[in-house]
């Protein structure tokens with residue numbers, strides 16, 4: 113370890129082994145999960161490496177390979193399953209200086225460390241916009257989103273990251289004595305997308321961007337959950353209404369956790385949050401009136417400061433709940449086609465222990481609801497029991513966010529393509545070790561079929 117650090121230092125690459133920075137950069141939002149918070153509390157790397165060019169990344173990988181030093185990449189560290197935490201120590205490779213952005217007509221070429229907010233701003237200068245982004249776009253990197261995220265704002269139009277139309281090209285370096293460049297396109301991008309950096313270090317990404325739309329923020333109040341579910345689906349399925357995000361919150365979530373917006377929402381109302389094209393506002397208003405809803409908030413029309421609306425949705429709903437009540441956590445699951453029954457069954461079984469938050473996405477052309485319910489945490493055994501009941505009794509697919517491995521979290525089964533690609537790209541198993549069970553335990557049996565976090569292979573686009 114010391115020799116490896118010394119060689120990198122003398123070769124002019126920025127490295128740092130001061131305990132404070134190393135500890136800070138060895139952590140992500142793992143504390144979102146009370147289980148991971150306990151399990152991963154003492155995890156830290158041995159040193160940081162901060163490359164400025166792809167060639168420096170190559171040198172770091174070759175040197176670490178020679179000395180058998182693990183390498184875990186970190187973007188902004190906003191992943192909330194401990195994805196970026198170096199379970200076996202070693203080098204934490206920071207991508208913050210690999211942040212170049214090239215905007216072209218219809219696509220962006222970016223370094224992995226480019227912040228998503230900056231990419232959106234640069235795209236907007238050319239009247240274009242990002243297709244899909246996480247609610248952490250203000251700080252998250254594009255490399256971290258592709259390697260560690262799953263979906264986000266834009267999903268109602270374009271589906272999640274599993275939709276091959278959402279990633280055009282991934283360029284990465286392998287972990288070998290002489291690291292090789294590999295470029296993945298088409299369906300092959302899924303060999304390295306959402307792989308937590310276990311099978312290559314992404315050094316460049318090419319993503320589609322689209323003509324910009326003027327989006328407006330709208331919060332709609334509905335009398336109950338059933339009305340809110342009907343409203344969300346009606347908006348998502350209406351061809352006359354272009355939307356970028358549709359989120360749903362059961363009655364009580366706004367009152368308790370949306371500290372800025374709650375004064376505008378009468379107690380007991382369910383809420384639907386929408387980004388709608390400004391040209392389609394009139395059509396949205398007409399639809400809401402027919403469905404018995406009331407617009408409670410529109411951007412620019414109220415006194416005071418409000419966060420961007422997307423910072424109420426996706427995983428920011430959980431963050432808002434945790435800020436008010438540190439005993440809150442969450443789960444992630446797909447609903448069946450009968451969302452009304454699934455939601456009613458959850459409420460009947462769990463009452464206030466689970467508070468329903470849904471995001472609407474498009475999978476193979478269909479509008480689908482995914483659930484990210486808030487969970488009132490009591491102890492680990494009860495959280496495991498809740499998952500068992502949801503899967504066993506209610507027949508829902510839970511993507512457990514309280515697990516650090518790819519298989520036990522989003523994938524539900526080993527991804528054999530990613531495993532095969534790892535054999536080629538990381539023969540010593542030094543990249544982010546501990547995150548892919550199948551690498552270390554070949555007897556871990558794949559389940560039938562594949563379910564991906566918030567999407568399927570070939571998830572649709574409009």
Ligand SMILES: Cc1cc2nc3c(=O)[nH]c(=O)nc-3n(C[C@H](O)[C@H](O)[C@H](O)COP(=O)(O)OP(=O)(O)OC[C@H]3O[C@@H](n4cnc5c(N)ncnc54)[C@H](O)[C@@H]3O)c2cc1C
Pocket residue numbers: 140141184185186187188189190191192195196207224245246247248251252253254255256257258259260261262263264265307308309310312313314315426427428431544
């Ligand atoms: C409040 C909150 C809201 C969130 N909302 C969303 C959401 O809407 N949608 C969503 O998908 N996620 C969401 N997340 C999770 C996370 O913020 C996003 O996935 C984000 O895009 C991660 O980016 P990052 O730069 O922070 O990545 P990091 O956390 O630094 O890394 C994520 C993973 O990618 C790997 N990685 C990073 N860079 C590279 C690289 N160059 N090559 C190979 N591997 C690499 C890391 O090793 C790690 O495994 C949320 C998290 C929080 C805390």
